[in-house]
Amino acid sequence: MAVPKVWVPEWNDWCPGCGNFGIINAEQQAISELGLTPEDTVIVSGIGCSGKTPHFFRLPISGVHTLHGRALTFAIGIKLSNPELTVIVNGGDGDQLGIGAGHFVNAGRRNVDITVILHDNGVYGLTKGQASPTLRRGEKTKSLPRPNINDNVNPIALAISSGYTFVARSYAYDVKHLKETIKAAVKHRGLSLIDVLQPCPTYNDIHTKEYFDKRVYKLDTDPSWDPVVKKPEEEGDKMAKALVKSLEWGERIPIGIFYKNELVPTYEERLVSSAPSYKERNPSKVKIEVDGKLT
Ligand code: SF4
Structure with a gap:
């Protein structure tokens, strides 16, 4: 089938050094390597800096920029209207875990076969850097007048306990790792979450490239780490191990697949x-x- 004529963006207004560049590059490479076409792939976004992802794609692709916190609901509707489509959601931690938290949790209960890429930067970048749900208590970014007084949401633990059947973390500046993680998530049969550590150099001067480069390590370098549920009786044990691992944050921050279960319909x-x-x-x-x- 001939590739249709598409609008290719001549501009991109993400700030220099933004982790979103790594995410969109990895996403495009993954889609290209999976051989997906505009006819069978839809990128859905909400509101925030990440909401512009479908606009800035340079691949011919179908995209929908939706409402704040509602990208998952649009994505589920698209998937159910045509189950043959590959549907990928892009949303920030404010979009997905703040106003969209109800949809994020209830999507897990349904296990619709779509992929959610969480642009996790700890701030509301589009509105000048207010604390968002993944910023930890006591952290003070340069955009805050005083340290954050709220506890944070743990996206990995929330996704696992909500029913997501593929839960992973990657890092925006490790494009190869992120690309491979996106490919694995898209191929997974069921609802996938990739929590992407995404530096926002404009407003978050704590979780910078230097901060993550020192701390991030890959789960698959541990030969004993096996996140895949192969038999129903393994489910509780694998889930518990993934939840414990999701609490590791500090001098070392794990990336890779935390939990994968294709036994769930x-x-x-x-x-x-x-x-x-x-x-x-x-x-x-x-x-x-x-x-x-x-x-
Ligand atoms: Fe990226 Fe932050 Fe700029 Fe938004 S404000 S484009 S998240 S660097």
């Missing part, structure tokens, strides 16, 4: 088994479970 599969007419209306788009096997 997706929302699309649950719909089919609970409403056979959906299968009848979309015979080529959905799978159905027969005797415990997907056909």
Whole structure:
């Protein structure tokens, strides 16, 4: 099929050094290496600096810039209207874990087969750097008049306990690691979260490139680390280990896959088994479970 004519952006107004550049580069490389096309891929964003991601793509791609905190709801609607699409959400920690927290949690209960890329920088960058949900208590960025008095949300722990079946962390300045993590998340059957450590050099002078470069290490360098649930009876143990690992933050910060479980049916599969007419209306788009096997 011929590639359609698309608008290619001539400009980008993210600040110099912003971690968003690493994220969009890794995302484009992942999409390209996966062989995804504009006809089968949709990038969905909310409000914030990360909301501009679909605008700044240089690949021919379909994109939707939606409302504050509501990117997940749009993404789920898009996926359910055409389950063959690959749907990727881009949202900041303020967008997804502040105003969008209810949607973030309840998406986990459904396990829709989409990927969420969390641009996690600890501040509301678009509105001058107020503390956002992942900024830790006691931290004072240059944009705050005094240290933050609120505790932070742990995106990895929240996603695991909400039902996300692929939960990982990566780092915006390690584009290769992030690209491979995005590819693994997109290939995963079920709801994926990638918490991306994303420096905001304009407003967050604590979580800088220098801060993360010293601390970040890869989980897969530990040969004993195995986040994949292979049998139902392993689920509790793997989940508990991932939750404990998600608390590690300080001199060392782990990146990589914390938890992966493809034994849980997706929302699309649950719909089919609970409403056979959906299968009848979309015979080529959905799978159905027969005797415990997907056909
Ligand atoms: Fe990036 Fe921060 Fe600038 Fe927003 S304000 S574009 S997050 S550096």
